[in-house]
Amino acid sequence: MSGTRRAGWVAAIPMGLLALATVYPLVFTTNVALKTRREYVLDRFSPAGSWNWDNLVRAWTGVGMSRYFLNSVVVVTCSVxxxxxxxxxxxxxxxxxxxxxxxxxFLGVLAALFVPFQVVMVPLARIMTGAGLVDTWPGLVLAYVAQFLPFTIFLLTSFYSTVPADVVDAARIDGNTVYGVYWRIMLPIGAPALLSVGVLDALFCWNDVLISLSLMPSAEHRTLMVGVTSLRGQYSDDIPAFAAGVLIAAVPVLVVYLFLQRQIADGVTAGSTKG
Amino acid sequence: MSTRDRTAIPPRRRRPRGSRAERFAPLVLLAPAVLIIVGPRLWPLVLGINFSFTGDGDRDGTAVGFDNYLTLLGDPLFLTALRNVGLLVLLLPVAVAIPGLLATFLHLKVPGHRVYRGVYFFPAVLSPVIVGAIFTLLLAFDGPLNTVLGGLGIGPVDWLGDPDVAIFAIVGVHVWATFGMALVVFLAGFATLDPSLLDAAEVDGATLPQTIRHVIVPGLTRTIQFVFVTTLIGMLTSMFGLVYVMTSGGPEGSTYLPEYYVWIQQGQMNQPALASAASTALFLIMLVVGLAQIAVLRRTGGED
Incomplete structure (x- = not known):
């Protein structure tokens, strides 16, 4: 057995422990969310006695999580x-x-990639206030599109560059206009790339807190992640309900991850391999 | 269109027909993107730099030169934020080495590597807000981590309440949440590595550290640089949610980061001009990172 192979077997143990450490926080949170308050106070670690859906129901209806959830779904869908x-x-x-x-x-797009929201936050909030877009859905969607467009263009440009020129030429000979080539050829061919980029964009928008926090001040316009930040104050002495709220916000992302893990990883690595 | 149609009507020209609508196609296709990138992104950048040289409150709109920047340098909270950036830079090699080492083992196909890959990546898709909320539970003074440590005879440690510890706790959580991203990038880099080199190293009986040093690191220079830059950018621009949820900048302002400082000055203290100066400082830091990246790429490009 060579040195590297043996090291691999030795490494399997700490790597397995790390995998547990990666999953455990979410398992813990799920377990807490299913406990009663009394169970939690008595023992944090024990498995929830009977699965107690009451916390989830309370978080969903009681503190507006259902509304925030819907807000997020609408904004993310429009933005993506x-x-x-x-x-x-x-x-x-x-x-x-x-x-x-x-x-x-294209260089302009690359440059914009290096301008984080934090840097334009103050003037953008002023522009949005002036245009009457603060605390409105179009305003938030516009901010998200502006934030993630450079990344989207960058990846899609790389993808469309790999489509063979013959495909485009053939479509032109068939009498397609430029727009026809885009609509009838490029969009269908690019569907996998669109899925990959779209899932990542959806995650970025869904997970954002800073943009939403700075542009949507009123409580009824909160997105789900801003809603999660307000949970702590509302449930400071009711940890199971707090955990339930966190879980509600995490579940859609976990479902997406289970089904689209490969697409997400492809999107993340596409930028790196182009060098 | 079938092939028969194509032969029936001979192609008039292979070149795109220069109709008016077609000539303007690039303009039409690019106009929305250009408007959106210039409007709410590049233009505010210019405005913000400009704005950072004006005053707040009574002096709103008047030119004040470098006053805001002097105020920043005299503000202990901003200095703490800068000091914490320095700390992030110091911890950067660790944050890169962990996923790099894990990717090496995954690439060498340690038992269970398929499962590990999927598991390690999953926290990377969670929002910092959710991660932060979960870890406020785990790291609470009377929380599970201290219970476990107590069982081992260690602690308790006030993870989020001790000014000397809190920033390390937050950086640790950030690394926990994001190392999967870098891991996936490393694995993509490994896929481009010539497998015969690794085989040769194995045949020669190289130890793992030797293989890493002489085969993997030279072969993955570009990937490693990419991970360094993206990890640092991630640390500078995506830890707001963690700080906001876990410590709100405390205790004693010890967990301030530039992005959090900007938000506080803008949103809570109503000092937008000062906030602009802090954003400009953050932008300069990012610029240095970007330029360093280009410089490094040039240098290695020359060696090739």
Whole structure:
């Protein structure tokens, strides 16, 4: 047995422990969410005696989690749809149409990748206030699209660059206009890339707290993650209900992860391998 | 369209027809993207830098030169935020080495590697808010971690209440939550590594540290650099949720980070011009990171 193989077997043990440490916090939270308050106070670790759905129901109805959930679903859906539409149009044009200034525009997209929201937060809030967009859904969607568009364009441009030129030429010969090529050829061919980028964009928007916190001050417009931050104050002495609220916010992401793990990983690595 | 249609009507020209609508196609396709990137992103950047040289409150709108920046340098909270950035930079090699080492083992197919890969990556998709909320439970003074440590005769440690410990607790949680991202990037890098090199190292009886040093690190230079930069950017721009949920900057302001400082000054203290100055400082830090990245890429490019 060579050195590396043996090291692999030795490493399997700490790696298994690390895997447990990775999963355990969520298992713990789930278990707490199913306990009664009394059970939690008596023993934090013991498995919940009878599965007690009451906490989940209370968190869902009691402190507005259902409303925040719906808010998030609406905003994320609109943002991702716009991101994919605008991003694929731009990506197709940058990758496949020859025109003056295309490389400058692509550099602009790359530069925008390095401008985090924190840096433009103050002036953007002022612009949004001036335009009457603060505390409105279009305002938040616009902020999300602006935030994640450079990343979306970057990945889709890379993808469309890999589509063979023959495919485009053949479509042109068949009498398609440029728009026809985009709509009838590129969008269907690019479906896997759109799925990958779309899932990542959805996660980014769903998980955001800072943008939503700065642009949506009123309580009824809270997105789910901002709702989670307010749980602690509301349930400071009722940990199981707090855990239930956290769990409600985590479950959609976990479901997406279970089904689309490969697409998420593809999206994350696409940027790195292009160098 | 079937092939028969194509032969029936001979193609007039292979080149795109230069109809008016077609000539403007790039413009039409790119206009929304350009408007959105310039409008709410690049333009505010310029405005913000400009705004950082004006005053707050009574001096709203008047030019004050570098006053805001001087105020920042005199503010202990901002200095703590900068000190914490320095700490993040110091901890960066650890945050890169952990996923790098794990990816090495996964690539060497340790028993159970498929399961580990899926498990390690999953916290990376959770919001910092959710991660932070879960860890406020786990790290509470009377919480589970201290109970376990107590059983081993250690502690209790006031993870989030001790000014000397809290920032390390938060960075630790951030690394727990994000190492899966870097891990996946490393694995993609390993896929491009020539397998015969690893086989040769094994045949030669190289130990694991030797293999890492002489085969893996030289072969993955670009990936390692990419992970360094993205990890640092992640630390500078995506820890707000953790700080906000876990400590609110405390105890004694010890867990302030630049992004949290910006938010406090803007949202809570109503000092937008000062907040702009702090954002500009953060932008400069990011710029240095970006330029360092380009410089390193150039240098290694020359060696190739």
């Amino acid at each position: 749809a716009l991101l994919l539409l605008i991003g694929s149009m731009a990506g197709f044009a940058l990758a496949r149409l020859k025109f003056r200034g295309s490389s400058v525009l």
